[in-house]
Amino acid sequence: MHRDLLGIRGLPKDDILRILSRSDHFISLLDQHTPPIYPDVLKNRTVANLFFENSTRTRSSFELAEKRLGATSLSLAMQTSSVVKGESLIDTLKVITAMGIDVVVVRHQSAGVAQLLRKHLKDSIRIINAGDGANEHPTQALLDAATLIEMFGSVEGKRLTIIGDIKHSRVARSNILLLSQLGMKITVVGPSTLIPREFGKVFGVSVEHNLDRALSQSDVVMALRIQRERQDRALFPNVQEFRDRYGITAKRCKAYPTLPILHPGPANRGVELDDETADSEHSMMYRQVTRGVAVRMAVLEWLYSE
Numbered sequence: 001m002h003r004d005l006l007g008i009r010g011l012p013k014d015d016i017l018r019i020l021s022r023s024d025h026f027i028s029l030l031d032q033h034t035p036p037i038y039p040d041v042l043k044n045r046t047v048a049n050l051f052f053e054n055s056t057r058t059r060s061s062f063e064l065a066e067k068r069l070g071a072t073s074l075s076l077a078m079q080t081s082s083v084v085k086g087e088s089l090i091d092t093l094k095v096i097t098a099m100g101i102d103v104v105v106v107r108h109q110s111a112g113v114a115q116l117l118r119k120h121l122k123d124s125i126r127i128i129n130a131g132d133g134a135n136e137h138p139t140q141a142l143l144d145a146a147t148l149i150e151m152f153g154s155v156e157g158k159r160l161t162i163i164g165d166i167k168h169s170r171v172a173r174s175n176i177l178l179l180s181q182l183g184m185k186i187t188v189v190g191p192s193t194l195i196p197r198e199f200g201k202v203f204g205v206s207v208e209h210n211l212d213r214a215l216s217q218s219d220v221v222m223a224l225r226i227q228r229e230r231q232d233r234a235l236f237p238n239v240q241e242f243r244d245r246y247g248i249t250a251k252r253c254k255a256y257p258t259l260p261i262l263h264p265g266p267a268n269r270g271v272e273l274d275d276e277t278a279d280s281e282h283s284m285m286y287r288q289v290t291r292g293v294a295v296r297m298a299v300l301e302w303l304y305s306e
């Protein structure tokens with residue numbers, strides 16, 4: 001069966017559960033400091049990691065996952081590739097895949113890039129979306145779901161509050177699409193300039209502009225970075241005001257001392273969360289990162305499974 005991971009939209013629930021379950025196996029080995037190594041899974045396969053936008057977590061965890069599954073891994077810094085000389089995205093991808101690539105992991109600033117590549121690349125090439133503009137970031141949502149299930153057992157009926165730059169967040173979109181299928185209730189919080197009109201109706205989530213009211217009804221929160229690189233004008237007065245109204249400050253962290261806090265990273269300390277919050281015992285930031293390696297192994301394995 002041919003499989004791609006272009007987004008959570010279109011990914012059957014059975015496949016979501018299968019990937020999450022398999023990632024539990026991989027994380028159990030990682031937790032015992034036994035790197036899970038299955039060199040036959042991607043033996044004789046070559047994976048190209050093509051990151052047109054910067055990345056620390058996603059790119060390095062894909063590389064680790066690929067190596068542990070026995071793939072040959074090629075990572076190109078697209079900022080230093082011939083793209084800057086004017087070569088088109090499609091031509092660049094055709095050139096790279098002509099070298100005998102089996103899987104393309106792509107991150108790009110344009111929404112829909114994974115679907116576009118699916119139309120232009122040979123059918124035999126499998127594609128994983130590692131984040132396309134403000135559209136989707138499916139492996140982030142899978143690792144967040146794995147982290148939440150590890151905390152709660154079942155997430156059904158739990159309320160997740162996602163805070164901040166909802167408008168530009170592919171993480172928010174993929175998480176909403178995935179976690180709603182698992183029965184989570186979701187509230188998005190932020191200034192009205194950072195939450196698109198109709199977002200609540202389109203995605204079936206609650207919209208709130210008062211963070212303290214939302215926190216009092218939450219089982220878990222996820223803070224998001226303000227994505228200035230996707231904003232062509234100021235969408236809130238200043239960082240200090242944003243922090244006061246929408247930041248998980250040390251004061252808010254103390255007021256809700258048992259509330260788990262997720263952040264996909266990279267985090268801007270002093271903006272969406274304070275040092276005390278990021279480093280608190282309820283911060284799941286580093287657990288999410290560890291989960292990321294296990295989830296990406298599970299996704300790569302799933303691509304070629306029966």
Ligand code: CP
Pocket residue numbers: 054055056057058059131140264265266
């Ligand atoms: N969460 C996330 O996608 O982080 P990176 O940009 O570092 O990959």
